[in-house]
Amino acid sequence: MDRFDALQAFARVVEAGSFTKAAQTLHLSKTTVTQLVQQLEARLRVKLLHRTTRQVRVTPDGAAYYERVVRVLSELDDADTALSDASASPRGRLRVDVPSPFARLILMPALPEFHTRYPEIQLDMGVSDRIVDVIGDRVDAVLRGGEVTVSALVARRIGDLPLGVYAAPSYLQAAGTPSHPREIEDERHRIVGFLRSSVGRVASIEMRRGDETVDVRGRYAVAVDDGNAYLAAGLAGMGVLWLPRYMADAHAARGELVALLEDWALDPMPMYVAYPPHRHVSAKLRVFIEWVESLMARHAPGTSPAGAPPPPRPTLQRPAPAP
Template structure:
């Protein structure tokens, strides 16, 4: 038995809550993972996991051992990256998940520079607006907008997305240009709905002007759970959009979208990089977080206080 492999397998089973999921993320067979954990238990003469047909739960001894295993794995990673030149050149596979518009408009175009700076990092980027199980899906981090709702995650605030209200000229020619946000509740106006991953529902947007505040729900015929599809629907004239400035800017310059209610204010949407708090933050993850923070400082700098660990996002 390779004890290092066995410890890695055990840690992944604890984090994933499943031998099957652990095997998938380790690119091993379920039988191999099971055997490694069994051999580890035999060597330690302690039951680390309680197994049933429906779930795997860590025992009290297993939980204590897991915390020590994490430190051992972290020390090994630190030892490798501390070798001559390694600390300046992080390497290895990094699995991240990011919102689709942010990937298309900001992150992916900047990847050549990231690769030039960190050529030894293999970046596997999931692109979606769905909820991701950071631990179960074995993702090193997620980039998400919105207030965090999962207190089990650690997070760094990397940006504040300034929001505005927009519509395509074709839509405004048909429905008229609303002078007040409340007009979006009228029967002749339509918004494009965005289905948030946490609830699967659209929700009203809070808007402020002087001492006046209101929430606009609007009516929609079309709703989407993907940011790129949401934007495409607005460009096609299907309704009014609420967009971060970085998504709207080029379309406004090209005359494809027109801003509405310029004298009204919307609270900015915080942008976070979230990751498991009990997992070692490797050199490759640290430089990725710093890179995202650098990019967002150009496109959507933080305007409010930083958040270290807060209650997660879409």
């Protein structure tokens, strides 16, 4: 048994929750991955995984062992990569997944600048607002907005996006302009719903003014799970929107959206880059993160400093709307 291969196979099975997905990402057969884990268990004389026909779950001993394994793998990867990165410019294929509005309005217009600076990096960019299986989909990193909960991904906070409340003039002409967040829940008004795929329902939004805090839900005629579609529905007059300001500014300047309830505060949307815990932040990923941080500073100045320390072992939980 090659101990390094066995440790890597075990870590990947824990993260993917599946021998099949782990085998795909390691470019090995499922049989080989299964044998490596079995040999590791035999050597340790400890059961690391519970296996059923439907799922693989880590045992308490396996969970404790996994925490040590990912540190060892990360240190080995750091040592290897430090030598190669020191003598080479960033290069190679980088697979990332980013929210659709953020890609359309911020990343794509600035992409020529990135390519000029790093011509040997090939970006495979998934553009969506869905929750991505980083391990199973073989993605190097995902860029997402929202709070985090404890799981097996490492997240790096790269900044915050200010939010605002908006509606189209056609909507306000028909429904009236709300003067308090609670009015948005009246029968006259409706929102454009943003579907959180993780829970299968429309998310609410919290607004504050002084000591008063209001959690607004509202009724909706349409709910979507894509940021571009969400904005388009609002521009069409389908309801009130909660938007990152970078998505709304141009439309507000042209009179296509009207800012509402500006004396009420909304928490900014934190932005994170997340990746598997055992994966070294390669030179190509590091410069991509730094580039996105610079774009955040350009488009959302005055927010929390980029690179603020994230909670331990977080995963992404998409808010409404996606950036």
